[in-house]
Amino acid sequence: MTIENIEPAQISAIAGRLAAHDFKGWFYGDSVGFEGLLAAADILNEDKWVDFSTGFFRAWATRMEPFQPDDNTAPGHIMCEIIERTNDEVLKSAVLKLAKHLRGRRKINNVSITFEDTLRSLMLPYGDVKLSTEEQVQMENPGPGIYLDCMHFDAPFYAHLSRIEPNAGWAQLAVTEILGYKNLLLDAKTGLYKHFWLEQVDQAYSKGWGRGQGWALLGLLDVLHYVDEANGLDIVRQEAIDLANVMLKYQLNDGNWNSLVHEPRSGPESSTAAFMATAFYRGMAQGVLPEQEFLQPAERAFGAMQANLDDLGNLTGVTAAVYSALVEEHYWYVPTNYIVPWGQGPVLTAIAARLAFNK
Numbered sequence: 205m206t207i208e209n210i211e212p213a214q215i216s217a218i219a220g221r222l223a224a225h226d227f228k229g230w231f232y233g234d235s236v237g238f239e240g241l242l243a244a245a246d247i248l249n250e251d252k253w254v255d256f257s258t259g260f261f262r263a264w265a266t267r268m269e270p271f272q273p274d275d276n277t278a279p280g281h282i283m284c285e286i287i288e289r290t291n292d293e294v295l296k297s298a299v300l301k302l303a304k305h306l307r308g309r310r311k312i313n314n315v316s317i318t319f320e321d322t323l324r325s326l327m328l329p330y331g332d333v334k335l336s337t338e339e340q341v342q343m344e345n346p347g348p349g350i351y352l353d354c355m356h357f358d359a360p361f362y363a364h365l366s367r368i369e370p371n372a373g374w375a376q377l378a379v380t381e382i383l384g385y386k387n388l389l390l391d392a393k394t395g396l397y398k399h400f401w402l403e404q405v406d407q408a409y410s411k412g413w414g415r416g417q418g419w420a421l422l423g424l425l426d427v428l429h430y431v432d433e434a435n436g437l438d439i440v441r442q443e444a445i446d447l448a449n450v451m452l453k454y455q456l457n458d459g460n461w462n463s464l465v466h467e468p469r470s471g472p473e474s475s476t477a478a479f480m481a482t483a484f485y486r487g488m489a490q491g492v493l494p495e496q497e498f499l500q501p502a503e504r505a506f507g508a509m510q511a512n513l514d515d516l517g518n519l520t521g522v523t524a525a526v527y528s529a530l531v532e533e534h535y536w537y538v539p540t541n542y543i544v545p546w547g548q549g550p551v552l553t554a555i556a557a558r559l560a561f562n563k
Contacts, residue, residue, distance in 0.1 A: 418479025
């Protein structure tokens with residue numbers, strides 16, 4: 205596969221490996237995973253990936269209640285896309301019900317709590333990394349928290365929903381929610397987002413997680429794409445520009461990024477290049493990111509992504525579910541080479557974004 209010539213059979217193989225994933229409904233990565241399947245369907249002009257996604261979503265709609273703690277990871281944005289394509293009233297009703305449930309969750313700084321009990325995500329560090337005595341005590345009851353990944357879930361969902369139900373306040377909610385993460389998670393010194401914030405100690409942890417910056421940047425760009433008018437939209441635009449510029453500084457010579465982008469000891473991780481290729485091409489196409497600054501980094505990221513693909517369509521070098529830990533060294537040792545939606549999905553979205561930009 206070359207940057208100039210992407211064969212349909214290769215795209216089909218990437219999508220096939222993604223569709224073979226054991227989706228549970230719902231988990232982290234589903235948002236970009238199903239987005240990737242729709243991207244493949246559009247590139248290849250094949251209905252089967254749309255049909256696969258629609259069937260999965262309709263099955264979920266029949267058993268969506270009672271709501272579950274991970275329902276915020278539902279691919280709401282892509283379900284809105286399916287609703288727009290099919291006019292499916294059953295799915296529309298379910299999606300609106302889910303959105304109203306998510307909107308009603310407890311908020312801090314206008315951001316919905318991800319976990320009322322962060323022991324759902326917080327774990328002892330990967331690798332031979334020891335917690336301090338104080339950290340060990342904190343692990344016993346870390347309390348509620350807010351996570352960076354959700355910048356790709358809630359706000360883009362609300363933003364897209366504003367096109368389906370335009371007079372229900374979804375657009376403003378999308379902008380307000382995504383801007384709320386800055387005060388909680390943005391590290392002022394580096395301009396990088398931290399992974400999570402804990403309410404009991406009012407503290408954020410673990411800056412610079414590469415894939416996390418991808419979740420954030422794609423979320424910001426999605427809001428800009430779907431929201432035409434809302435208070436604070438200019439700030440969302442500047443946040444996207446600022447984060448993208450920071451990521452330029454940390455791109456490696458081969459086009460990849462380290463797992464913690466500012467920390468070479470954390471080692472390279474391949475999903476970040478796919479996320480950033482998607483974001484850079486989209487940002488340029490939307491007129492948010494200047495082409496003279498981002499075209500070459502986008503090409504390098506795309507080339508790195510292609511170099512990380514094997515002959516079966518697997519994106520190699522992708523870390524497993526990172527979960528979270530109280531020390532940054534955790535991110536150095538997350539197992540790699542997992543074939544997962546947060547690897548396969550952004551490969552397909554990157555290909556689609558590059559094709560759209562070059563039209």
